[in-house]
Amino acid sequence: MPFRQRVARHFGDSLSPTAPYLSLTGDDIKSLRYDWLTDNNIAFWEEWLEREILPHYSRARIVLLRPSMTFLLMQASDVKSIGSALPNFQKVTHIFLPVNDSRDRERADGGSHWSLLLVSVIDRVAFHYDSLGGANFYEAQKCADRLSKVLGIPLRFHQMDDCPQQENSSDCGVYVCILMRHLLIKRLLNANANEKVSMSMGNKVIDSHGARKEMLKIIESLRKEGERRRSASPFANSSRTPPRIE
Template identity: 55%
Template sequence: MRDRYLEREYLSKYKHSHIVLLRPTMSFMLMQTPDPHTIKDALPDFTNVTHIFLPINDNNSVTTAEGGTHWSLLLVSIVDGFAFHYDSMPPGNQNEAHFVTQKLSKLISRPLRFIQLNDSPLQDNSSDCGVFVCLNMRHLLLKRLLMVRTHEKVSMSLGDRTVDASAGRKEMLRIIDEFRREGERRRS
């Protein structure tokens, strides 16, 4: 939901950007597939892409729908060859994110260096990880990547950032309600 909102409301206005927000299902498929080349046609074309955002989940069972207990964010900078992992409850999904990085590296035929960012904002309960992923993704996209030219260097650290999960939840509910009302207007 959040990725579609960011694509529609923000990324579409930046025609020069080559950033992909990969859906959670695609990240999961990438993690579970033994040979990432077998799903290449199901994934976006990464040929001219500079950055990929991937939500990471700790579900390791393809038979359990909506499984897993924790979400984190992986931001891959293809132009620099780095994969930055943001986890609000470390070490959390570090192994899963590293594994996805290796799969993506094979898929794009480029080496990627995995970096666990230890200065990510931390959640103070066991239920805010999804909110942290959404808010960190938005911050990195809007306040970092879209503010610079494609090949300019930008800090990927979130050490100076605090996350208000409660306000984030309220904002997401407001956005969902706006989409709902917009859908009702279109149908009437």
């Protein structure tokens, strides 16, 4: 569903295309509070980064691939046939991909573990960050191999063994989101062009509980802003039934 339509579904057609956005269900919010993050949770976070962070760096050529697109890349029988469904990578320098361990081609929301693949197109390296040891090693290697075919370049796969590790069975998606933001902002967007950037995360500490609270706070703030804009609309209190002409 196009972005404008998703905005309208939640906040009403009176919002402009640049209005605050929200594309989450009640189940998604419940998962974000207590459980394993859904595709929608991670897609929302990527969209937030794209609209709140990336616009401040106009020269950046970075793609945050949605979980659904990573799933398509992983499951398509013919990689070349899905090229038109993926973003144009021609001038892209880096690509973030949330990797899921689902092997069911019929269920994009299946699987039980998330990890993060960061591909440096300019360096031809795929960095894999897995908060549960090497649980997604096979899936990440497959994802890098398939993306390599789409890009038409070889990619050297590098498992980041110093990735922060989760302490339970449900925080993997949260780790993906926080690692993505940290790598995007601290390692890529604010990097000095004259210095070699380390992609190690050995000293990074992730507070998963605090991260969930922060993400929920962002969502609530956007929801309130959407309600404020909706209430300010001249059509907010009008009847949904069109007037009858006698």
